Amino acid sequence: MSTRETIIEQADYLIRDKGYNAFSYYDLSKAIGIKNASIHYHFPSKSDLGIAVVQKHLQGLAELRQEKKDLSPLEQLEAFFSIYTKAQSNQKICLVGALATDFHTIEENVQTHLKVLADQVLNWVTEILVLGQQQGVFHFSIEPRTKAMLIISNMLAIVQLIRLTQIEDFERVKAAIIFELTNPQ
Amino acid sequence: MSTRETIIEQADYLIRDKGYNAFSYYDLSKAIGIKNASIHYHFPSKSDLGIAVVQKHLQGLAELRQEKKDLSPLEQLEAFFSIYTKAQSNQKICLVGALATDFHTIEENVQTHLKVLADQVLNWVTEILVLGQQQGVFHFSIEPRTKAMLIISNMLAIVQLIRLTQIEDFERVKAAIIFELTNPQ
DNA sequence: GTCTATATTCCGATAGAC
DNA sequence: GTCTATCGGAATATAGAC
Numbered sequence: 180m181s182t183r184e185t186i187i188e189q190a191d192y193l194i195r196d197k198g199y200n201a202f203s204y205y206d207l208s209k210a211i212g213i214k215n216a217s218i219h220y221h222f223p224s225k226s227d228l229g230i231a232v233v234q235k236h237l238q239g240l241a242e243l244r245q246e247k248k249d250l251s252p253l254e255q256l257e258a259f260f261s262i263y264t265k266a267q268s269n270q271k272i273c274l275v276g277a278l279a280t281d282f283h284t285i286e287e288n289v290q291t292h293l294k295v296l297a298d299q300v301l302n303w304v305t306e307i308l309v310l311g312q313q314q315g316v317f318h319f320s321i322e323p324r325t326k327a328m329l330i331i332s333n334m335l336a337i338v339q340l341i342r343l344t345q346i347e348d349f350e351r352v353k354a355a356i357i358f359e360l361t362n363p364q
Numbered sequence: 365m366s367t368r369e370t371i372i373e374q375a376d377y378l379i380r381d382k383g384y385n386a387f388s389y390y391d392l393s394k395a396i397g398i399k400n401a402s403i404h405y406h407f408p409s410k411s412d413l414g415i416a417v418v419q420k421h422l423q424g425l426a427e428l429r430q431e432k433k434d435l436s437p438l439e440q441l442e443a444f445f446s447i448y449t450k451a452q453s454n455q456k457i458c459l460v461g462a463l464a465t466d467f468h469t470i471e472e473n474v475q476t477h478l479k480v481l482a483d484q485v486l487n488w489v490t491e492i493l494v495l496g497q498q499q500g501v502f503h504f505s506i507e508p509r510t511k512a513m514l515i516i517s518n519m520l521a522i523v524q525l526i527r528l529t530q531i532e533d534f535e536r537v538k539a540a541i542i543f544e545l546t547n548p549q
Numbered sequence: 550g551t552c553t554a555t556a557t558t559c560c561g562a563t564a565g566a567c
Numbered sequence: 568g569t570c571t572a573t574c575g576g577a578a579t580a581t582a583g584a585c
Contacts, residue, residue, distance in 0.1 A: 279457075279528060294529075297528040325536045333517045343478060358506060388559075389560075399570060401569075553582105564572085
């Protein structure tokens with residue numbers, strides 16, 4: 180992995196662990212083993228790095244979506260959940276939530292990229308829900324886009340909340356979403 | 365309002381606007397009109413201030429709960445939602461979410477108080493849901509505590525997400541939660 | 550591309566006068 | 568209880584050698 184990619188990966192980790200404003204170039208230099216100034220060579224400003232991290236997630240999302248596109252709606256939804264399962268296993272939160280709470284402190288170009296990421300996530304989950312509804316495997320009576328917001332909200336928030344409650348709540352919530360979605364009650 | 369109370373209120377505002385690590389004693393001094401050092405007289409360390417803000421929310425929650433305890437389950441749930449409606453109207457997020465994302469950077473005594481707040485919220489919403497279920501006005505098939513986590517997650521995350529999507533999503537989500545909860549499908 | 554060294558700014562916190 | 572003044576440290580960022 181190139182130095183540039185290593186920096187992005189570590190920055191991603193730190194943003195989702197401590198928050199955008201709490202991590203520093205010094206944190207990165209410690210973690211990677213190169214000096215502060217070397218990181219500025221790759222990413223002159225912190226915003227440049229923030230954008231790169233968001234873009235990495237955009238790319239990862241597109242790849243995951245492409246990779247799973249022929250699977251069943253339920254399997255695709257579980258693929259979406261896997262993003263959060265992976266985060267939760269490392270005590271990390273999701274990038275969208277991490278940067279949303281710091282939204283009023285990040286530069287406008289980072290904000291813009293973040294909005295695109297949120298939009299892409301919303302589009303994907305909405306698409307999965309519509310497909311599942313058409314196939315009769317998902318049951319819900321509200322607008323698909325709103326249902327997608329509810330499910331995304333559940334995942335985004337639960338990875339934050341399990342820092343305060345119990346780690347087991349993550350699996351409980353995931354199972355409950357699938358139960359309610361797949362059972363006509 | 366006493367200077368102490370003014371400081372707490374402004375700190376509350378700033379934490380939920382910019383995040384715990386992004387606001388400074390200087391921000392407070394500008395907003396209130398007293399000097400940096402004067403704030404340290406009331407709150408020697410930033411942790412002292414953080415704890416005071418959490419405790420203000422704990423007290424506010426207890427008062428709201430007491431005030432609404434004889435109302436119907438639906439009205440009590442709407443009272444819970446009103447916390448987020450108020451936040452959303454000022455582009456603020458909820459305190460629990462704001463401090464959860466910064467959780468790994470705040471001092472242990474702030475963490476402890478925050479956990480108590482999250483626990484109190486969870487207890488209240490669970491209680492409302494059980495009552496509604498007993499009265500036959502709420503319909504859900506999962507554990508009440510898990511259902512409470514789902515609903516709290518929805519509200520906690522939506523106030524973060526509307527910074528990235530559309531402000532109208534807040535009302536949509538709120539209406540959808542009530543619709544799904546009150547309709548047997 | 551990485552380094553040393555440093556400029557600059559800002560932050561949390563304290564001493565001491567009033 | 569609020570002020571001026573300042574300390575010590577940390578952050579983002581840059582200059583210039585290698």
